[in-house]
Amino acid sequence: MTDLLPLGLLAELTHRCPLACPYCSNPVELDRRSDELDTATWLRIFDEAAELGVLQLHLSGGEPTARADIVELTRGAAQAGLYTNLITSGVGLSKQRLEALAEAGLDHVQLSWQDTDPASADKIAGLDGAHRWKHETARAVVELGLPLTINVVIHRLNIARVADMIVAAYRAGARRIEVAHTQYYGWGLANRAALLPTEDQVEAAHAAVANIRKELEPGILIDYVAPDHFSRYPKPCMNGWGRQSLNVTPRGRVLPCHAAESIRGLIFWTVHEHSLREIWNDSPAFIAFRGTEWMKEPCRSCPRKEIDFGGCRCQAFAWTGDAASADPACELSPYHAALREAVAAPRTDEIIYRRFSSPKPAPQE
Ligand code: SF4
Ligand code: FES
Secondary structure (H helix, E strand, O other): OOOOOOOEEEEEOOOOOOOOOOOOOOOOOOOOHHHOOOHHHHHHHHHHHHHHOOOEEEEEOOOHHHOOOHHHHHHHHHHOOOEEEEEEOOOOOOHHHHHHHHHHOOOEEEEEEOOOOHHHHHHHHOOOOHHHHHHHHHHHHHHOOOOEEEEEEEOOOOHHHHHHHHHHHHHHOOOEEEEEEOOOOOHHHHOHHHHOOOHHHHHHHHHHHHHHHHHHOOOOEEEEEOOHHHOOOOOOHHHOOOOOEEEEOOOOEEEOOOOHHHOOOOOOOEOOOOOHHHHHHHOHHHHHOOOOOOOOOOOOOOOOHHHHOOOOHHHHHHHHOOOOOOOOOOOOOOOHHHHHHHHHOOOOOOOOOOOOOOOOOOOOO
């Protein structure tokens, strides 16, 4: 049992997606279409989420509009009183479908962009024509009067154009841009040698973002999430495990964070057996790292433990095999030197695309 209340629910409606981005936050073992929850179950989850106190629903994937029932799901979520945010690649999304979503009560669209350079954008997405389609979707969203956030994941292949992407989002009519560096677990970890920028690139990007902020804010809100591989301390991942949000996978497992399935040994309850309230309050996976009691040294006696909550459990597990250890992005972690070695390691141009058919990346040694 906990006094905490979740603010947000990330509904991964499907892992199907027309794109194949090599940093995808979906697990390396993707859920198949035949495993996906049906419409009635999702609608029940939305009702339970609203009753539990959730305010914001993120309709995500994969590509959520790959679901034939996306309009019905959006309508049900809006009727439950949830603020609905569609997180989309924009590929395959017609203006008519967007109109139907708006009419069903959609509140906000978050659209991913890969780059300002069309050839690079299509290469990163793993799909020819993706860049053009995304810009058409941005135009349609703005014409319909829906608030638009552009989301860009930054890495070695696009970091030089980070300021250009902010300008492009502003010109496209976005109210907000979220610039987040790649997270290195799952697919991102498998592609780390291709995607991790150099220190010089990261410093140049920080300076470029600072400059463009002076020019464009407050005309557009710029959320810039700095990369933790280049910092002294980790980020407060998820704002603390099991503190603010839930994630429901296509097959109905409920996770404290989107990458939690990468931590071996955690037990996830599902919506088939338990209500969201039971899962939030009592499921073993949520309880495992909630609060600070689970911490070991150096976190246990650290004055920052209520600030960053020991960093990211998934990154800690990926590097140390123990999700209760300090995130190696922290300079106090015994694994920090190894993480810094990865920053200095040679890069490759070879990319493993996120596809159902891709060879599964090997776990970190
Ligand atoms: Fe954060 Fe733990 Fe490092 Fe302290 S020791 S800064 S709590 S990761
Ligand atoms: Fe899972 Fe950070 S991504 S806790």
